[in-house]
Amino acid sequence: MRASQEDFESAMNQVKLLKKDPGNEVKLRLYALYKQATEGPCNMPKPGVFDFINKAKWDAWNALGSLPKETARQNYVDLVSSLTSSSESSTQVKPGADRGQQEYENLVVTSEDGITKIMFNRPTRKNAISTQMYQEIMLALKAASKDDSTITVVTGNGDYYCSGNDLANFTDIPPGGVEEKAKQSAIMLRDFVGTFIDFPKPLVAVVNGPAVGISVTILGLFDAVYASDRATFHTPFSHLGLSPEGCASYTFPKIMGPAKATEMLIFGKKLTAGEACAQGLVTEVFPDSTFQKEVWTRLKAYSKLPPNSMRISKQVIRNMEKEKLHAVNAEESSVLQERWLSDECINATMNFLSKKAKL
Numbered sequence: 001m002r003a004s005q006e007d008f009e010s011a012m013n014q015v016k017l018l019k020k021d022p023g024n025e026v027k028l029r030l031y032a033l034y035k036q037a038t039e040g041p042c043n044m045p046k047p048g049v050f051d052f053i054n055k056a057k058w059d060a061w062n063a064l065g066s067l068p069k070e071t072a073r074q075n076y077v078d079l080v081s082s083l084t085s086s087s088e089s090s091t092q093v094k095p096g097a098d099r100g101q102q103e104y105e106n107l108v109v110t111s112e113d114g115i116t117k118i119m120f121n122r123p124t125r126k127n128a129i130s131t132q133m134y135q136e137i138m139l140a141l142k143a144a145s146k147d148d149s150t151i152t153v154v155t156g157n158g159d160y161y162c163s164g165n166d167l168a169n170f171t172d173i174p175p176g177g178v179e180e181k182a183k184q185s186a187i188m189l190r191d192f193v194g195t196f197i198d199f200p201k202p203l204v205a206v207v208n209g210p211a212v213g214i215s216v217t218i219l220g221l222f223d224a225v226y227a228s229d230r231a232t233f234h235t236p237f238s239h240l241g242l243s244p245e246g247c248a249s250y251t252f253p254k255i256m257g258p259a260k261a262t263e264m265l266i267f268g269k270k271l272t273a274g275e276a277c278a279q280g281l282v283t284e285v286f287p288d289s290t291f292q293k294e295v296w297t298r299l300k301a302y303s304k305l306p307p308n309s310m311r312i313s314k315q316v317i318r319n320m321e322k323e324k325l326h327a328v329n330a331e332e333s334s335v336l337q338e339r340w341l342s343d344e345c346i347n348a349t350m351n352f353l354s355k356k357a358k359l
């Protein structure tokens with residue numbers, strides 16, 4: 001959801017009430033986002049080198065380039081919200097604390113060495129994402145966006161990274177019938193993917209094994225993807241009477257070119273980790289025997305980099321695209337709302353659930 005003028009004004013008031021000084025770096029960021037949101041790109045003359053304070057302010061504002069006013073307003077509101085929640089919350093999780101094992105039924109969430117790790121934890125179902133698990137992932141990401149960690153990692157427990165949407169989600173029909181279920185699911189899907197689009201910190205996938213469906217498509221919204229050489233990447237949408245989600249209809253052609261994206265998204269070609277890396281979906285592949293050790297050593301080193309700089313760099317890299325990604329997400333969700341009611345989809349799901357079919 002976009003921040004309204006009212007949200008913006010309320011955030012400005014909250015800044016005045018902050019109990020703790022947020023430090024110069026954050027104050028400069030607030031200043032820059034405020035100026036960008038209210039006046040647009042910086043076109044003031046650059047202050048002289050000895051005018052330290054005004055030069056720092058000018059630099060911070062100027063660094064936002066042509067960031068749209070609405071995005072700056074949203075970022076200002078997000079930043080203030082992260083400041084107020086961190087100064088108010090007495091139960092805030094510090095890196096090093098293990099949290100969440102009681103809070104989440106389908107995830108294990110831990111925070112250590114500046115890294116929050118969100119681990120899918122339904123290994124006996126190959127980490128298929130149930131309706132409740134979609135909600136838990138959204139909650140865990142929202143919490144991670146506000147905690148003290150610098151990097152957030154998503155990974156899977158067991159031999160699979162994730163087998164995608166839990167096909168049993170299709171069987172839990174509410175009193176409003178299957179149309180109502182499709183409508184609710186489209187809203188949930190849009191919110192779920194939107195949480196990844198808006199995630200403010202570096203987001204890394206540690207793909208420990210095969211990945212299917214929505215767990216693959218959303219990788220296009222991550223900042224880095226490290227894969228074991230045991231991992232595979234499979235989006236069998238046509239086999240299931242479905243169509244792409246997770247913004248893959250936009251990110252995949254951009255990442256790998258339209259021809260390779262077609263093979264994955266329309267023909268359901270399963271890629272090895274090496275192929276996915278060659279096509280730009282995966283950052284780097286590691287031998288399974290040393291995967292965990294090598295990846296976590298690297299992530300621990302990255303987590304020591306200055307957090308604000310990493311967040312701002314992510315903003316600069318991603319923000320111009322956010323509007324587009326939200327539009328793609330809305331369109332994909334609305335197309336799927338229809339697909340879920342199609343005979344092609346219903347038959348494929350029934351075949352899987354009655355054990356007549358597997359991928």
Ligand SMILES: CCCCCCCCCC/C=C\CC(=O)SCCNC(=O)CCNC(=O)[C@H](O)C(C)(C)COP(=O)(O)OP(=O)(O)OC[C@H]1O[C@@H](n2cnc3c(N)ncnc32)[C@H](O)[C@@H]1OP(=O)(O)O
Pocket residue numbers: 124125126128129163164165166167168169170178181182185189212213214215236237240242245340341352357358359
């Ligand atoms: C109208 C309402 C709509 C509601 C929708 C909500 C929003 C959805 C948005 C996203 C939509 C779709 C995107 C996708 O993700 S499509 C991809 C869906 N995934 C699959 O089709 C995978 C299905 N699973 C398999 O083909 C195989 O299980 C496997 C992953 C290849 C693994 O095979 P295996 O032989 O190694 O292991 P297996 O014995 O089959 O698995 C162990 C048990 O786990 C169950 N299971 C695995 N994956 C799923 C799954 N995705 N959904 C449900 N159950 C799954 C499997 O059935 C086994 O169970 P059991 O031990 O036999 O009882």
